[in-house]
Amino acid sequence: MVRVVSRRLVQLGVTLIALMTLVFFWLRSLPGGPVDALLGERATPQTRELLIQALGYDQPIWVQYGRFLKNVVTGNFGNSIRTGEPVTDVISRAFPATVELAVAAIIIAVGLGIPLGYLAARHRGRLLDNATIIVTLIGISIPIFFLGYLLKDWLTQDIHFFPPSGRISTGTDNTDVTGFFVLDGLLTREFDASADALWHLVLPAVTLATIPLAIIVRITRASVLDVLDEDYVRTADAKGLRDATIRKRHVLRNAMLPVVTTVGLQTGALLAGAVLTEKVYNWGGLGTLITDSISGGRDYPVLQALILLAAVVFIVVNLLVDLSYAVIDPRVRVQ
Amino acid sequence: MRAPGRPAFRFRAVIAAGVVAAMTIGAAGCAESDRGTGDDEGNAAGGTFVFAGAGDPKNFDPIFNDDGESFRPIRQMYDTLVTHKPGTAELEGGLAESWTNDPTGKVWTFKLRQGVKFHDGTALDAAAVCANFDRWYNMKGEAAQSQMIYYADVFGGFAGSPDAVYDNCKAQDASTAVLTLKKYKGAFPGAFALTAFSIASPAAMKQYDADTVTQNGDSFSYSAFANEHPTGTGPFTFGGWNKATGEITLAKNPDYWDEKAKVDKVIIKVIKDENTRKQELRAGTVQAIDFPAPADRKALADEGYAVLERPAFNILYLGINQKNNPKLKDLRVRQAIAYALNRPQLVQTKGPGGSVVADQFLPETVLGYAPDVQKYEYSVDKAKQLLSEAGATGLTLNFYYPTEVSRPYMPNPQEIFTVLANDLQAAGIKVTGVPRPWNGGFKDDVQQFGKQDLHILGWTGDYNDPGNFVGTFFGRPKVEFGADAMTEMFDAIGKADATVEPEAKRTAFEQVNRDLAAKWLPAVPIWHAPPAIVTTKNVQGLVPSPLTAEEFDTVSLTK
Numbered sequence: 001m002v003r004v005v006s007r008r009l010v011q012l013g014v015t016l017i018a019l020m021t022l023v024f025f026w027l028r029s030l031p032g033g034p035v036d037a038l039l040g041e042r043a044t045p046q047t048r049e050l051l052i053q054a055l056g057y058d059q060p061i062w063v064q065y066g067r068f069l070k071n072v073v074t075g076n077f078g079n080s081i082r083t084g085e086p087v088t089d090v091i092s093r094a095f096p097a098t099v100e101l102a103v104a105a106i107i108i109a110v111g112l113g114i115p116l117g118y119l120a121a122r123h124r125g126r127l128l129d130n131a132t133i134i135v136t137l138i139g140i141s142i143p144i145f146f147l148g149y150l151l152k153d154w155l156t157q158d159i160h161f162f163p164p165s166g167r168i169s170t171g172t173d174n175t176d177v178t179g180f181f182v183l184d185g186l187l188t189r190e191f192d193a194s195a196d197a198l199w200h201l202v203l204p205a206v207t208l209a210t211i212p213l214a215i216i217v218r219i220t221r222a223s224v225l226d227v228l229d230e231d232y233v234r235t236a237d238a239k240g241l242r243d244a245t246i247r248k249r250h251v252l253r254n255a256m257l258p259v260v261t262t263v264g265l266q267t268g269a270l271l272a273g274a275v276l277t278e279k280v281y282n283w284g285g286l287g288t289l290i291t292d293s294i295s296g297g298r299d300y301p302v303l304q305a306l307i308l309l310a311a312v313v314f315i316v317v318n319l320l321v322d323l324s325y326a327v328i329d330p331r332v333r334v335q
Numbered sequence: 336m337r338a339p340g341r342p343a344f345r346f347r348a349v350i351a352a353g354v355v356a357a358m359t360i361g362a363a364g365c366a367e368s369d370r371g372t373g374d375d376e377g378n379a380a381g382g383t384f385v386f387a388g389a390g391d392p393k394n395f396d397p398i399f400n401d402d403g404e405s406f407r408p409i410r411q412m413y414d415t416l417v418t419h420k421p422g423t424a425e426l427e428g429g430l431a432e433s434w435t436n437d438p439t440g441k442v443w444t445f446k447l448r449q450g451v452k453f454h455d456g457t458a459l460d461a462a463a464v465c466a467n468f469d470r471w472y473n474m475k476g477e478a479a480q481s482q483m484i485y486y487a488d489v490f491g492g493f494a495g496s497p498d499a500v501y502d503n504c505k506a507q508d509a510s511t512a513v514l515t516l517k518k519y520k521g522a523f524p525g526a527f528a529l530t531a532f533s534i535a536s537p538a539a540m541k542q543y544d545a546d547t548v549t550q551n552g553d554s555f556s557y558s559a560f561a562n563e564h565p566t567g568t569g570p571f572t573f574g575g576w577n578k579a580t581g582e583i584t585l586a587k588n589p590d591y592w593d594e595k596a597k598v599d600k601v602i603i604k605v606i607k608d609e610n611t612r613k614q615e616l617r618a619g620t621v622q623a624i625d626f627p628a629p630a631d632r633k634a635l636a637d638e639g640y641a642v643l644e645r646p647a648f649n650i651l652y653l654g655i656n657q658k659n660n661p662k663l664k665d666l667r668v669r670q671a672i673a674y675a676l677n678r679p680q681l682v683q684t685k686g687p688g689g690s691v692v693a694d695q696f697l698p699e700t701v702l703g704y705a706p707d708v709q710k711y712e713y714s715v716d717k718a719k720q721l722l723s724e725a726g727a728t729g730l731t732l733n734f735y736y737p738t739e740v741s742r743p744y745m746p747n748p749q750e751i752f753t754v755l756a757n758d759l760q761a762a763g764i765k766v767t768g769v770p771r772p773w774n775g776g777f778k779d780d781v782q783q784f785g786k787q788d789l790h791i792l793g794w795t796g797d798y799n800d801p802g803n804f805v806g807t808f809f810g811r812p813k814v815e816f817g818a819d820a821m822t823e824m825f826d827a828i829g830k831a832d833a834t835v836e837p838e839a840k841r842t843a844f845e846q847v848n849r850d851l852a853a854k855w856l857p858a859v860p861i862w863h864a865p866p867a868i869v870t871t872k873n874v875q876g877l878v879p880s881p882l883t884a885e886e887f888d889t890v891s892l893t894k
Contacts, residue, residue: 031776034554040401041794042807043484046492051481054550076551083578084394084556093579149610157617164614168580170385170604170621176579282611284581292391292607295739295774301554 005319012315016308023307024068027300028061034081034298068304078301082292087305090289095309096179097167097285101277102270104205109212110263117220117259118252124225132217139214144273148207148280155203165282168197204281208273212266219262223255230254256328264321268314381587381599382892384874387612387624388603392583394557395565395573396545397533398471401484403883406530408583408603411887412454413533413567416445416464417524421878421889424648424700424799426524430459430534430568431512434527440519440835441502443527447510451592453536454572461506466537468504468514470546478555479548485531485797489522521806521832521840525798530884539566570596570888581605585887597876597891609741616640616869622892623870623877629687629746632867641870644689647698647863648881649744650804651793653755654781654858658817660788662727669856671721672789673711675762680713681754682862687746689867693860695848696805700881702837703801703844708852711859718762731765735780735787740773743866743883744793751791751861759789785814791861796882801844802832809857816857824855 035051043051052058056067071078077087120132156164168174168181174193177184182201185194227233228251236246271286278287290306293299392405397413400406418429428434431445451459471486473494480493492499502515516523526532535545543560550556560566565573570591574584583603587596604621606612612624613631617638627635627642636642655672657663678692694710697703722728736752737745745751749770756766769787771777780786792815796803802810810828812819827850831843851857868879876889 031771031779033779036778037774038482039484042401042488042797044487047481047484047487050477054477054481055554079551079554079556081554082393083391084554086551086556097579152614157614160618163620164618165606165608165611166580166604166615166620170580170582171383171584171600171602172580179579279608280611282581282606282608284579295772298774 005323008315008319012312015315016311019311020069020072020304020308021065023304024065025061027298027303028064030298033057034300037296037298038081072304072308077305080293080302081299082296082302087301090302091286091305091309093179094284094286094289097283098271098274098278098287100167100180100182100201101204101208101274101283101285102267104201105208105212105270105273106263106267108205108209109216109266113213113216114220114259117217118224118255120217120221121224121228129221132221136214136217139210140218142210144207144211144276145280147210148204148277151203151207152280162203163200165280167200167283168193169200172196204277204283207280208270208277211273212263212270215266216259216262220255220259223258224251227251227255253328257325260324260328261321264317267317271310271313381597383600383602384598384623384887384890384892385602385604385621386887387606387615387621389605389609389612389626390607391578391581391605392576394561395576396557396561397531397535397567398474398486399479399482399548399557399561400531404605406884408585409533409565409567410530410569410884411571411585411601412565412569412573413530413535414569415528415530415533417527419528419799419880419882419884421886422646422880424646424796424881426528426799429528430464431527434524436524436835438835440523441516443514443516443523444507445512445514447512448592449510451568452590453539453568454566454588455536455539457536457538459534459568460509461512462509463537464512464534465504465506465514467532467534468501470537470540471532472499472501474546476548478550479546482548482555483531485526485529489520489526489529489532491520519833519835521802521834522798522800525800525803528798533567535560536566536568539564568592570886571601574600591888594888596888598887601887601890613869616871619871622874623868625868625883626741626743626866627869632688632869635869639872641872641874642688643868643870643877643879645865645867645879645883646700646881647689647691647865648700649793649795649865650693650696650698650863651744651751651791651861652693652696652808652858653861654787654790654792654815655856656785656787656790656815656817657820657857658785660730660732662725662730663732663788664820665725665727666854666856667721667725668727668730669859670711671718671725671727671762672759672764673856673859674714674721675718675764676711676755676758676859676861677713678861681751681758685747685750685754686862687864687866690862690864693862695852696808696858696860697801697848698796698863698881701796701799701801701804702841703805703831703848705845705848708849711852715762722763728763729765730763731767732759732788733767733769733786734759735769735771735777735790737773737777737791738770739775740777742793743795744862744864745791746864748791755791755861782813782815785817790815793861798882801840801847802828805844805847805851806832809851809855818855818857821855821857824850824857 039048079086080090116132120129123129152164155162172193174190175188177187181197182194185191185197233250236250275287275290278285279291293302388404388407390404392408393400395409397409415429416431417426420427430448432448433446435444447461453459474480490500500516500518500520502517505513507513540560543564544558545560547558548555570588571585572588574586576583581604585601587599606615609628613627615621616624632642655663655669662668682690682692695708734756737748752768756768759766771780781790806828809824811825827847831847834840834843870877873893875891875893
């Protein structure tokens with residue numbers, strides 16, 4: 001197990017350096033750059049020159065690359081071009097927002113998806129099953145953007161039920177401890193702030209959860225159906241085991257393998273969904289940061305760090321998924 | 336096999352848990368709706384004014400900023416020597432009660448208000464004013480200098496630069512500051528009212544290392560002064576910037592030298608998406624929003640919101656680059672383009688409410704506006720005739736337009752392009768549209784490399800001076816227009832800009848504007864489009880400014 005993990009970590013390192021190199025050159029090959037975005041319409045040509053020199057963009061690209069690599073290896077990601085803050089500050093502020101949203105979405109997706117998928121499988125061919133298939137098909141195909149605006153229009157405009165955007169009511173004087181607003185409220189006993197943050201979380205989380213939810217329902221259903229047809233289930237049934245025992249020990253456990261893989265993959269994919277969801281709900285997390293850093297003027301340092309972070313999250317989640325196989329199915333050896 | 340019976344108990348438990356969770360969340364919602372009004376009750380007289388802005392500020396040191404979203408909070412915390420009468424571009428006294436200019440135009444004497452204090456309690460006197468001018472001129476380092484965009488533009492350069500306009504500033508007595516320039520500059524006195532030239536507390540700047548702009552890798556970071564301790568003389572003091580929620584809080588300055596702010600607190604909430612700004616307004620969570628989508632204005636007005644149109648102080652133009660296609664050097668071809676455009680219809684169909692057709696490059700309120708310029712009324716026949724006279728039938732032009740951007744003067748570039756391109760096609764000019772992201776190539780291609788034949792771009796004025804409009808565009812050779820040969824135009828504008836006596840300056844610029852329309856036509860003015868603010872009904876006293884320079888001290892909230 002230790003060997004596997006350490007080998008994976010080495011792979012991770014190599015992957016990341018290759019990725020960073022790619023990202024570095026890819027970003028710089030895009031048209032436009034931070035200079036224009038920083039200067040706006042009023043800058044004189046002299047000011048432009050000054051800025052290019054100050055940022056070191058007048059040096060050859062390989063010199064810039066060398067400087068960049070050195071910084072990354074020493075853990076210095078530089079400052080955001082737009083805001084001037086260290087990139088680590090910018091990201092550590094946005095990270096909890098997205099994690100809060102993603103965790104809520106995953107809780108909804110898994111918490112509803114697995115039971116629903118299971119129920120659908122158990123009622124194969126009946127109304128509940130058919131309804132589930134149709135609804136999840138819609139869930140998979142509806143664009144997040146559209147759903148987000150639809151929900152928002154309906155529940156925040158037609159009926160003023162949920163707040164339209166943001167993570168907490170404007171002017172709430174909540175204490176920031178971890179950056180997770182719901183958790184912070186609990187830690188500092190500002191329960192009203194916690195409740196307020198949770199209330200703001202509902203619509204974005206539901207929006208973000210739809211696609212993974214639909215996928216998890218379908219995978220669970222298919223997987224449970226497969227297992228139900230297995231010989232060992234029939235054998236267990238024949239030898240007179242109690243239904244509950246069969247379901248728990250033989251059906252669910254074996255059906256979980258593909259589901260866990262899917263959950264892992266979906267967790268990674270949530271980041272992509274978060275970009276859209278966060279835009280719709282002015283959420284201020286990593287998704288917002290990505291859009292701002294691209295359209296707001298090619299904020300190279302932030303973009304580089306974000307892509308790195310996304311890769312790490314993806315790789316780590318996949319590693320966890322692989323490891324969890326061993327827990328779920330003792331026959332699987334982690335090698 | 337037989338389908339195992341009813342779902343196991345644990346699944347019912349899951350569903351039950353879900354219901355409980357939903358109810359808990361519902362209860363949380365009730366708690367939320369209770370807290371909404373909590374803030375106001377304690378302070379019925381003042382209250383909190385929440386204004387939704389469209390973007391993050393950069394920092395709060397005026398001199399290092401050049402964008403409206405940074406200037407919005409800065410303007411509430413600082414004052415300038417000269418300012419604008421609310422709702423106009425006319426000058427009036429700010430920190431200086433009065434100001435005079437000597438006949439050479441180089442020496443400016445400011446009589447300062449007495450008894451004005453910075454937020455840190457130090458006195459605003461002539462020495463403090465001069466300390467600000469000296470600070471700007473002596474700023475060290477490429478990093479810092481490259482961020483002083485307005486300073487570089489207006490004052491020409493820094494200590495040691497031959498182009499620098501600043502000479503010295505002397506405190507004649509405590510309330511008289513004398514600013515001496517190396518040469519006359521037409522931008523003054525209007526430019527003294529620029530928010531970038533707000534006067535900051537020298538003591539606070541020293542204490543919080545205002546001049547330290549440090550560079551780390553690809554970027555800069557600003558001082559504690561710029562981020563946490565902005566200290567001016569304005570009607571509001573800095574209360575904090577919560578970057579996680581995008582809220583800038585400003586508190587009423589109880590010692591303000593002029594009429595004190597009516598609200599106790601201002602929160603500027605950053606909401607980048609215009610649709611979301613509108614929804615927050617409707618949900619009642621913000622009381623005012625900037626830059627509503629033009630299409631939403633009418634609906635919001637119908638719903639009972641106050642739509643405050645700013646007097647137009649901007650210009651959208653169709654730029655013509657004479658460099659790539661020799662035919663465009665021919666005035667007749669450029670005139671044909673002007674005749675081909677049905678501008679009244681464009682204004683009617685695509686212009687934000689209150690837009691007007693532009694026949695010159697500055698709005699009516701600016702000195703030097705000439706009512707009698709050549710107008711180029713829409714006429715496809717005239718356009719075709721001029722093209723054939725110039726031997727330019729079958730002309731093919733590329734037309735660059737920006738995407739991923741909305742500017743006050745250009746809310747919907749793509750739609751504007753489509754209409755203009757159709758007009759040109761109708762007159763027999765073939766148009767190839769080239770869309771480029773605003774920060775992803777448009778500005779580079781148009782202003783640095785000059786790849787375009789035609790493009791759309793515009794400008795919002797900074798202060799009431801014709802040089803700030805026509806001088807910016809046509810006062811010197813620019814890649815954007817590729818009109819390097821038009822020296823007559825550069826000279827005429829330079830001369831007009833250097834005229835000291837106001838009446839003579841007006842006459843000179845009127846002639847410039849007539850010639851720009853009839854003789855030079857380096858671009859075609861399209862429209863002046865006023866951006867708007869929308870507020871809820873209970874917001875009183877918010878005066879929309881042509882310079883988008885609204886001050887919140889006059890705002891009050893009724894129940």
